[in-house]
Amino acid sequence: MVGGGQNAFIGAVHRMAANLDGQIELVAGAFSSDVKNSKTTGEQLFLNPKRIYASYAEMADCEAALPAGERIDFVSIVTPNFLHASVATTFLKAGFHVVCDKPMTLTLKEAKALRETVRKTGKVFALTHNYTGYPMVKEARELVRSGKLGKILKVVAEYPQGWLLDKIEAEGQKQAAWRLDPKRAGASSCLGDIGTHAENLGRYITGLEIDSLCAEFTAFIPGRVLEDDANLLLRYKGGAKGVLHCSQISCGEENNLNIRVYGTKGSLAWQQEHPNELKFIPKDEPARILRRGNGYVSEVAKKFARLPAGHPEAFIEAFANIYLEAIAAIRASLAGRRGTFDFPTVDDGVAGMAFLETAVKSAKSNAKWTKFVKA
Amino acid sequence: MVGGGQNAFIGAVHRMAANLDGQIELVAGAFSSDVKNSKTTGEQLFLNPKRIYASYAEMADCEAALPAGERIDFVSIVTPNFLHASVATTFLKAGFHVVCDKPMTLTLKEAKALRETVRKTGKVFALTHNYTGYPMVKEARELVRSGKLGKILKVVAEYPQGWLLDKIEAEGQKQAAWRLDPKRAGASSCLGDIGTHAENLGRYITGLEIDSLCAEFTAFIPGRVLEDDANLLLRYKGGAKGVLHCSQISCGEENNLNIRVYGTKGSLAWQQEHPNELKFIPKDEPARILRRGNGYVSEVAKKFARLPAGHPEAFIEAFANIYLEAIAAIRASLAGRRGTFDFPTVDDGVAGMAFLETAVKSAKSNAKWTKFVKA
Amino acid sequence: MVGGGQNAFIGAVHRMAANLDGQIELVAGAFSSDVKNSKTTGEQLFLNPKRIYASYAEMADCEAALPAGERIDFVSIVTPNFLHASVATTFLKAGFHVVCDKPMTLTLKEAKALRETVRKTGKVFALTHNYTGYPMVKEARELVRSGKLGKILKVVAEYPQGWLLDKIEAEGQKQAAWRLDPKRAGASSCLGDIGTHAENLGRYITGLEIDSLCAEFTAFIPGRVLEDDANLLLRYKGGAKGVLHCSQISCGEENNLNIRVYGTKGSLAWQQEHPNELKFIPKDEPARILRRGNGYVSEVAKKFARLPAGHPEAFIEAFANIYLEAIAAIRASLAGRRGTFDFPTVDDGVAGMAFLETAVKSAKSNAKWTKFVKA
């Protein structure tokens, strides 16, 4: 693991997700640019002190130098956004598979370069757009794929949060500080941090590609350079329309990612805060509440569930599903086998950065309609 | 009553709303341009045959000719949209107060002219933006007015329906046919029919005025001239932002008008399909579920409730609240008293038409940002 | 109308329900034993002063003496419980049809006597177990009748309220005072007042008959003679089991009547506070959310709905449905026609009193299992 020192939220999430199914063992790490923090973190995680590294570069070198059976199989990258690209590139080139937190890079250019590196090295690269790991999100995709929604007409995706309503970045809250700092977060804050999840979710479920968009960014809290709220209208190729809005200043909202997809034959609705349910309304029929763990859900939804119906699974289990598929791919790669796997790849990362770059371009031109930039 | 012949949906609603509280008696009507329909309708409503009229013009004349104690006190106009302006003008000029269904007119120009007539005649004119009659909508407005939400930052208003997903206007469904016919519905269908309710609701609750907007209209069903779906981004005066979308092709949606208002100190959410509840989340505190009929709601919400908590009130009761306030104003007018009343007026009608005209202008320019036209 | 003077809750509800559909006109009343209250009430209701009576006996006499076309067609009885039997008997014997609030009488003996009177007079007698007027309750009954639930195994009916948590009967709250006074309410308070609704609802939907029961009554608030909370276990004929509990001291509960019915092929759930929805779960399939006003509901549910889907109907509309069916029966009777009608009858009243008497018997024997008394 690179990143994820003490008090880092997302590193701990990755570790729990990786632990859950007993298939992955954390054996080495460079947890922080602060060497002491890295050391303490590694010790708390029961690591062999020799494999707690002072920097990710050192880690890549030393691990690569270990015998094949002893070195790490892959690295998890959970640093702030601006480091993703260089850490990933370093490990890919050192011969390791990579699991990387999102957004993949700071810019589309970096994203394309990383894609190139992934292609050249032939290594597995998994991006933790974790919300697509939820079984009922996979069920939603199956509904669309199987034609039960007919032709998709409209997509409404939302991701409101409220935790940045106070200017906590000025009070030393680290999570807030780097997210609102253009140097570490890139050209977008709210849309990059959470809006991309909404976009990714929509793309994952519907397969629709954006043709053009109109993006209105607002920095509501005085002193912020980057937006803390974004509202977008979308035009998809093929004629569907979309509304996507996200916010980090929406008082009382926690992590309310949700999506509604309307087709000619049916519609669906899913909410991240109630992830075990998926509402499906076939045309002219009563709404069906599909629930994880039941016999009637698709094979895909079944594959990614651990517990019987009514025993709720949640965020960590969904996150772990990304890891399960990534290591299935890694195992296949190590064994020289091929296969198809269901996790977000470097292509999703590139698509996400293209979306972000298009939206930033629109926002900077006073929310003018803007063609999707080439990914 | 003018309009509301057999099989007309909205006429029956107005009659139930007017009946509910035992304060209004239907005594005369011109229910249809089809004289026979008008006659049958009137008979079924137990009217004196002499007061069932063949046309609204006749009705205005004949009623005005009756002695003061015998003639109608006011007229309810429940015709298709394109007739609202002329019927209203006729009755106002004949000395009658008016309750009129929305949208008020076909064009902003007509709306302004009607406003002028109302001002000149000094009569009461009530527009049945019925959703503002719900007690918990009034409670929402009180929350904003009392400062409990702080400064409003963002408003999300939605009004999805699904009943026009099939091309039923081609199969002789009357309700659909006039709504999608530019001659009878005006320059907008979906936004005019239901989006204006969402706009009116937002304005009623927040008091915010739109500065400019970007409106994307879509006619999803082939052969339609007017839009059956509309997505808008809004910029309010003072810096708040808004998202408003409405649809009549959203499969499975019934009449899902809903609104969320986010301020610096709190947020609220209300859904028309569960009208007795209002969610209010004060900053950093748990959500409160405010429910109609309880001792803790505001005096205004109490005034407009008939039943104790847990005995749900709904659509007709909210509609009746508009009538109750309108006739309170009419009684005051008849008695020469003044007062302030809580019902949508001709000014709301003008504002609604200005909104519609701005949105149509934006939509026609490929959804360009457009300044709010002068109302 | 007999009863329903100023500040009486249920009288006003009956009037709104009767007004709603424009089929009933209130023309006479004895609204209170307090003559002044009766007079004022009648005047506020725009009655002819001659038909505002000082007592129900006087009203029955005088109305019976009027010419056939001028006198009332039926009487609505909305007095406190202890008067129901004598008022009903008086009017039935005077030749009038009767709509009566529940519980029908104070004792089972009175109930049987009233049944006898109804049979002898041949008049229509409707008991306002209003909750069976909800369209989705009728849909629930249709689901059972059509066999979609299979054989019924278990019924859970609840009716918690919280308004008697404070000892408001000691502070002069009239509604509370008579309900907790054995002389005016009978041998049971909470179960008689609301538990009978839960029992009636269960019987209406499932058709099951109780074989024996175990009833635990509690008077939680010191000083109360009658119970303010009751928990029952039920054994139905044929082997089904039931749980029924009701309460008026359940803090925070408003009017939360709800029922769940479990069969061998499916289950259903309905909540009075969200009356437009009915959850139906066919075995091994996803839950269906059936909603009033849609094309897929039964003809019966359609017949009793006024508004399209998504335009909620509620308490008053359900109440009005009882009136609509009662007056359909009355009209048929006046016209000498026969027919089947869907409203609670004197037999339901007798069954309700038998239930109550059985429960009281059980409660008095320290909640021993008790055979259903003969109705």
Place this chain on the structure above:
Amino acid sequence: MVGGGQNAFIGAVHRMAANLDGQIELVAGAFSSDVKNSKTTGEQLFLNPKRIYASYAEMADCEAALPAGERIDFVSIVTPNFLHASVATTFLKAGFHVVCDKPMTLTLKEAKALRETVRKTGKVFALTHNYTGYPMVKEARELVRSGKLGKILKVVAEYPQGWLLDKIEAEGQKQAAWRLDPKRAGASSCLGDIGTHAENLGRYITGLEIDSLCAEFTAFIPGRVLEDDANLLLRYKGGAKGVLHCSQISCGEENNLNIRVYGTKGSLAWQQEHPNELKFIPKDEPARILRRGNGYVSEVAKKFARLPAGHPEAFIEAFANIYLEAIAAIRASLAGRRGTFDFPTVDDGVAGMAFLETAVKSAKSNAKWTKFVKA
């Protein structure tokens, strides 16, 4: 681990719960009475083959013979119910701490004996009444403890499931087979399996003790000896009343454990299928929806949460909380420290068995009211 071979549901749950936080490593096991199953399971779990045992007795012996730093610290018992007591006793006597699935034993007598063994050995014994591991259940207990509900008057606890509506025990479904077999499950099936969770949850939250109860058991599916449905009325010491019902033949129900507690100053409601929320209604005030992860929840609820608000936690995380507290106690014990810990103990197991034995006694006497047997 003892038990938890391939296809066993609860063993896998225990392993995931133990893995989640990276504090526990599975190093030895006797996973099945079928030696081959045990071996395969152990291999799949990456165990050292030497520490995959053929029987729990062998495991206890061999592990006890290992040097202190190498042997297991504690054992997890996840066998069918009838083995719990002997396995636990064996390991306790061999000097190991124990985490044991519920119900603790088959009989109250066994339970008391086990309690004696725990006392004598001084070892940590944790019983996985996992539902008390949910942070919002702990919040519920805090609300009661802090007096915010006042004196508790009524408790309604439910645990309906539907998975035994078909006679799957006759089709070789193992989970069903042992649960419905008196030899392996004890004198009760449904109440023992899930009803005890509801009882434990009520006791955990309210601290109330049962004085007497009336239990109606039903075996709805022909051929079953043990009940598949149970309805109970409860009388608590101090005057509170309770309703507790559980079922495994309630069509469409998944794992719907839920509880409502009504006090003189407030009420609360919690549902296992939506575990991140707790409804709290202070008297005369709006309902509060308390949600896990927010700043306003108690320190206890915070301590047992891993993720920020809106990132749902669920079943496995709650289960892991039991493990976290158990190993905190084990660590303290190993270090010779004392402390108070929040997990279900052998006393909870005894109380649960006393509850079960009382209920069985009542059920066998045709549901007569029965005094709580001495625990």
